[in-house]
Amino acid sequence: MARIGEVQAPAATRDALARGRLRASLVPDLLVEARRIVNTVIAGWHGRRKRGIGENFWQFRPYVEGDSSRIDWRRSARDDHTYVRDREWEAAHTVWLWADPSPSMLYKSTGASVSKQSRALVLALAMAELLSRSGERIAWPGLTDPFTARNGAERIAAQLMHAGDLPAKPDLSGIRRFCDIVIASDFLDPVEETMEWLDVLARHGVRAHLIEVADPAEETFPYAGRTEFTDPETGDKLTAGRAEMLGDEYRLLYTARRQELASWCKRLGWSFTVNHTDRLASDALVRLHMAMTADGGYAGSGRAGMIANSDQPGKVVA
Structure with a gap:
């Protein structure tokens, strides 16, 4: 059987301590990468500059x-x-950041440049760097309270390195009205479960920005012949004699899941962005910037939801 993809550090998929150690080993390099990406997009990052109460x-x-x-x-x-x-309006705003630590995020196919976990963490740390430079308050649910600091990304990185095991889905009930939250995940759980988890944000008037981190093999299903599939969450295995026979139905279900989640976000006035791990992380940051600064502000602007595909730089559906 030809190997198209595998979980990075397989032992970590069901071992919480191993996952924590793996994350700790990745974070320093990911912080460097996040800052490099920030330096490529910072020229176009305008924050929330608009008229209001302030000294400048x-x-x-x-x-x-x-x-x-x-x-x-x-x-x-x-x-x-x-x-x-x-x-200039100078009131600081609170933006929560979260990258999915689930075992499924450890996956990396041969066509991808990084694992989904690495990409999600880079995006979260890059946002922390950008927001910190803009003077905003940032926080990580279950890890930090909101704070303002020029070295915000570094502080969050340090917390992630020493956090050990992180919950698959943190409690979001403490995030209040007029805050924003950026969530980077593969969103492979049943859509109903994802909606139930995020519903508290909608009820509290929080504006969410979802970044679906996708591996190209998960989307295209390039498997053929006898193939063994392993669930990274449970370790369950499925062997398909002719994997190509499953392709059409799989792609249909995969696309339907994404479209349902994206449509739900649009109805709530949230943004939804797809970023593939064989493409640039900076693409997602540009899309996120467009969504977060719509109407000159963050949460509470009343802007219709935005759906973007980071692989199509000119395509944004509002």
């Missing part, structure tokens, strides 16, 4: 009757128009 100058704009902003007489003296000086 934002813009001059023409005065309109009833305007509550003070007239800037120095600027107005330069021509025949009256201008007001706006300041």
Whole structure:
């Protein structure tokens, strides 16, 4: 049987301690990679800059009757128009970050450049770096409380290295209204279970941004002939005499799962992005930036949900 893919560190799939050690060994290099990616996209990262309460100058704009902003007489003296000086909104926002630690995330096919776990952690750490540089509060459910720090990504990385076993699905009930959360996972659980887990966020008025991390082999099902499949969660095995006979039905179910989850996110005003492990992680960050800064802000903007495929840079369906 030809091997198309395998779980990275197979012993770690059902051993919580082994998974923790594997994650700890990966995090330092992943933090370096996350910072490298951030440096490639930071020029286009505008945060949530808009008019509001703050100390820093934002813009001059023409005065309109009833305007509550003070007239800037120095600027107005330069021509025949009256201008007001706006300041930049500086209220810090809280963004929660989470990367799925499930055993299925350890999978890496021969066509992928990294495992799903590595990609999810890189995306989460890169977001931590970007948000920290922007002065936002960040947090990791079940690991840290919200905090603001220029070295936010480094602090979260340190926590991940010493966390040991992490819950497959953390308690999200403590995340409150007007926060955002970024969730990187393969979302291979039944859609109903995923919706039930995330429903508390919708009820609390939290805006979620889901990044589905997908291995190319999981999507295309390139298997043929006698093939043995192993469940990374339970260790159960299935041997198919002619694996290619399962391909059409598998791809149909795989696509239906993704479409159902994406449609649900859109109805809630959440964003849904797909990032393949044989493509660039920076693609997902760009899509995430578009979703998070829609309407000039984060949660509570009322923006319709966005669905993006990171492999199609010009395609965003809103």
